[in-house]
Amino acid sequence: MVQHLSPEWVDLQRSAADDLPERPGATARLQHVVTGAPDGEVVYRIAIVDGRVTEAVLGRDDADADCTFLEGHADAVLIAKGDLDLHVGFMQGRVKMSGDMGRLMAVLPVTQSEDYKAVLARAAADTEF
Secondary structure (H helix, E strand, O other): OEEOOOHHHHHHHHHHOOOOOOOOOOOEEEEEEEEOOOOOOEEEEEEEEOOEEEEEEEOOOOOOOOEEEEEEHHHHHHHHHOOOOHHHHHHOOOOEEEEOHHHHHHHHHHHOOHHHHHHHHHHHHOEEO
């Protein structure tokens, strides 16, 4: 088991996504800023290139992020467990987003897919929340 929002958890996010199918054009760099975590604010980034997760790392990179999401810790847990869709959280006002809406829409077919939901489930099974 890995601790949610730890370096090992971020690595798990990437490795759990190794089998995602290619989706040409579904490319974006998504940055998550999680507030109110037990150890304070945590920032991590996920790069999706043509539908595949190619990078997941801790740390802020505002210059390269296409979209930045601001979410409270409780919602970050729900998102990681697959109980709250990131885009639904955004539409409900629970998650704030800044950046390129076009890039977000480009990866929406990936993050809304059953394949991606299975990735979240696999990672959540190995995560201590």
